Amino acid sequence: MKYIIPGHEPLEIQTIILDLNGTLSVGGVIPEGVKERLGDLKDRGFNLVFFTGNTRGDADELSERLGIQWKLAKTALEKRDLAKEIGSATCATIGNGLIDSELMKEVALGIVTLQAEGVHTQTLLAADIVVPSINDALDLFLDENRLIATLRR
Ligand SMILES: [Mg+2]
Numbered sequence: 001m002k003y004i005i006p007g008h009e010p011l012e013i014q015t016i017i018l019d020l021n022g023t024l025s026v027g028g029v030i031p032e033g034v035k036e037r038l039g040d041l042k043d044r045g046f047n048l049v050f051f052t053g054n055t056r057g058d059a060d061e062l063s064e065r066l067g068i069q070w071k072l073a074k075t076a077l078e079k080r081d082l083a084k085e086i087g088s089a090t091c092a093t094i095g096n097g098l099i100d101s102e103l104m105k106e107v108a109l110g111i112v113t114l115q116a117e118g119v120h121t122q123t124l125l126a127a128d129i130v131v132p133s134i135n136d137a138l139d140l141f142l143d144e145n146r147l148i149a150t151l152r153r
Pocket of ligand 1: 019020021022023095096097
């Protein structure tokens with residue numbers, strides 16, 4: 001998706017990289033409405049993937065349930081390097097922890113979610129947009145006017 005944003009460089013997002021714990025899932029639970037939004041985003045042509053250290057061992061099950069791929073990344077630098085492999089200039093990321101900080105700096109658009117688990121301040125400062133919840137973050141891509149209104153000068 002290409003976004004024309006006044007006072008902003010042209011922005012094209014092809015891939016949305018999601019963090020798992022504290023972002024896609026809160027306290028180990030996927031919030032209601034997430035799966036439907038992910039389906040809508042896929043229908044619109046976005047490539048969706050989550051990066052996780054898979055500490056809970058549930059990445060495969062969640063991947064199947066949510067209908068999106070996942071990749072193993074155990075450190076902030078591994079997350080960043082995976083984004084480089086995908087092509088970070090056309091990636092957005094949604095995350096919350098310190099492990100997302102390098103990835104947040106690397107990609108074209110960074111979004112952090114507060115939710116119940118909070119945001120690390122280093123990651124917050126590397127982000128472009130702060131939203132309260134994962135559903136709010138996904139809605140920025142489903143209603144581009146929200147994204148444009150927040151990013152425009
Ligand atoms: Mg997290």
